[in-house]
Amino acid sequence: MKMHNPPHPGEILRELCLEPLGVTVTRAAEALGVSRKTLSSILNGRAGISPEMALRLAKAFGTSPESWLNQQMQYDLWVTEKSVGKLRVEKLSAA
């Protein structure tokens, strides 16, 4: 099945991690060891989740880095598919 409109990972982060714990953005940024702006950019979909950030999130919330990067991947792929039109690519088979 295809993801038709995956949310950016920042949305999930806010709704599934920060809000349930009642943690403020400022507090979470401190805990993660990044600037408030960096976290804010992610939460608002203006920045993606870098591998290092995935490791930080995993440590802070007791999840796996892969789960965060997977979400990011799905989102990036969706965005790229939409922005890039049809790519002119030949199918490669036996020479």
Added chain:
Amino acid sequence: MKMHNPPHPGEILRELCLEPLGVTVTRAAEALGVSRKTLSSILNGRAGISPEMALRLAKAFGTSPESWLNQQMQYDLWVTEKSVGKLRVEKLSAA
């Protein structure tokens, strides 16, 4: 289980896609619609697989973009874990 030494995706690309088909780097680059240098950089582990490249590879080889990006993710994560030492991150629980 943990990946202890994931190869960069370029290795897989060369060994599992180009070589079996007997396709040259130059030819593959043409088919993919990228420069020879761009493909070469990937094959030799000097560049990662971007979302757009994943789409190209998927089209050319009849695979899924996710499979390529997943390999890239595993590799990036492994590299980041090694390069970045222990991240100072607080565990976040209920406020």
Added chain:
DNA sequence: AGCATAGTAACGCATGTCGTTACACGTTAC
């Protein structure tokens, strides 16, 4: 010799992550 293949260095361009600083807006407390 002549040609194809491959790796790579130099450069430039665009984008993206992250930090600091600073400003504007809301909400809550005094």
Added chain:
DNA sequence: GTAACGTGTAACGACATGCGTTACTATGCT
């Protein structure tokens, strides 16, 4: 009203990365 806090965000710089072109080098095949 005013002060404090939380939040979003614009501006700026630092740095990395993906991609392209061009050109040089090396290696192999005919």
